Amino acid sequence: MTLPCFKAYDIRGRVPEELDVALAERIGAGTASLLGPGPVVLGRDIRLSSPELQAALEKGFTGAGRDVIDIGLCGTEEVYFQTFHRQAAGGVMVTASHNPMGYNGMKLVREHARPISGDTGLFDVRDFAAGDAPLPSGEGVVRSDTDKTAYIQHLLGYVDVAALKPLKIVVNAGNGGAGLVIDELAPHLPFEFIRIQHEPDGTFPNGIPNPLLPENRAATADAVRAHGADFGIAWDGDFDRCFFFDSTGAFIEGYYLVGLLAVALLKRRPGGKIIHDPRLTWNTVEMVEQAGGVPIMSKTGHAFIKERMRAEDAIYGGEMSAHHYFRDFAYCDSGMIPWLLIAELVSQTGTSLGDLVADRMQAFPCSGEINFRVDDAKAATARVLAHYADQAPELDHTDGVSVEFGTWRFNLRSSNTEPLLRLNVETRGDAALLRARTEELTALIGGQAPQH
Numbered sequence: 149m150t151l152p153c154f155k156a157y158d159i160r161g162r163v164p165e166e167l168d169v170a171l172a173e174r175i176g177a178g179t180a181s182l183l184g185p186g187p188v189v190l191g192r193d194i195r196l197s198s199p200e201l202q203a204a205l206e207k208g209f210t211g212a213g214r215d216v217i218d219i220g221l222c223g224t225e226e227v228y229f230q231t232f233h234r235q236a237a238g239g240v241m242v243t244a245s246h247n248p249m250g251y252n253g254m255k256l257v258r259e260h261a262r263p264i265s266g267d268t269g270l271f272d273v274r275d276f277a278a279g280d281a282p283l284p285s286g287e288g289v290v291r292s293d294t295d296k297t298a299y300i301q302h303l304l305g306y307v308d309v310a311a312l313k314p315l316k317i318v319v320n321a322g323n324g325g326a327g328l329v330i331d332e333l334a335p336h337l338p339f340e341f342i343r344i345q346h347e348p349d350g351t352f353p354n355g356i357p358n359p360l361l362p363e364n365r366a367a368t369a370d371a372v373r374a375h376g377a378d379f380g381i382a383w384d385g386d387f388d389r390c391f392f393f394d395s396t397g398a399f400i401e402g403y404y405l406v407g408l409l410a411v412a413l414l415k416r417r418p419g420g421k422i423i424h425d426p427r428l429t430w431n432t433v434e435m436v437e438q439a440g441g442v443p444i445m446s447k448t449g450h451a452f453i454k455e456r457m458r459a460e461d462a463i464y465g466g467e468m469s470a471h472h473y474f475r476d477f478a479y480c481d482s483g484m485i486p487w488l489l490i491a492e493l494v495s496q497t498g499t500s501l502g503d504l505v506a507d508r509m510q511a512f513p514c515s516g517e518i519n520f521r522v523d524d525a526k527a528a529t530a531r532v533l534a535h536y537a538d539q540a541p542e543l544d545h546t547d548g549v550s551v552e553f554g555t556w557r558f559n560l561r562s563s564n565t566e567p568l569l570r571l572n573v574e575t576r577g578d579a580a581l582l583r584a585r586t587e588e589l590t591a592l593i594g595g596q597a598p599q600h
Contacts, residue, residue: 176208213286322357369397394502406466
């Protein structure tokens, strides 16, 4: 039996066609055999199928003799936190993040919230789940514990709460789980929160929360302008990513947040190492070096970033896709820590978020990620490289291919998770060159109409 719901880093598929309760139970039993001694943390997102899938997972774990700590409705980062905070053997979050309605999935970690991906055991779980070996019949115990106090206190530890100003902030949970955390943080913070799409609702009345899609940004932008807010934040459903809007309602590319967050953390840990992905790099490298840090490039993807951060003892890692990783958060990604740090930065500097990034956007304008559906990604990449070969650019193959010229660069890579070729272009302060080269590359790549 093939199981298409098993991906490189996680499990995702249509329910019940590709992922159902019987399979979930086998996944629980298979995962139990991978882990060291101790209980397992289980949590779930707001999707309507999540409770039954979590219950089946619990059955698989307890049948394998594992005790389960059920933390209920939560974000992916809460499973990470509770796994390392409680020194559990591992954890599973039932979530399909920003996938369409009708999908669900799972993200798996072992001790210290280390990711379980294809090369660290996920495919062993798949092979067990696909087989017909009888399930064990142990007697593990399920204990429900939905208290978020330790997690909330941990989040507050990243900022000097006394130094925060009474900012007005639009928060858009997209009817996912982020609103529950905002409500627990609110009494500790001086902010005025403008809550939109706030209530968790698995029917997603406002559509699947994925602020990377331009059509999903209007609600947050409009609310920022209508309320005269200092900035806005929107999350995806399991809130492991957060997205920022300045006081005019303009969406800020995730790329520019990486440099800002790196500098904020380097103020506390001078000389620290900062991990970044290869797609867009010049702004991050310059900001990190000016702040006395050490920029280090890693392959894109949470498993690679986390592994490299551990190897380098890096204080922070950032991807332009709005994943932000923190050493003090067991090298895991969080959608809550970044906005707290940005609010602190705005409070301390007295400078608006828009002004904090304006000069960086001008210094290193970028295309944003453009996705192409092509029949043959390798052929398209070869065609692009052949076109520029006589200019003898610098090439780097850390992830896909990065092609660097004196005044501009681009990265072209196949998606790890979708049948797409992804393009990112940036220049040194030349918006006209950016447009020209992006158009040139778009024509060279061909394929179906590109999507941002």
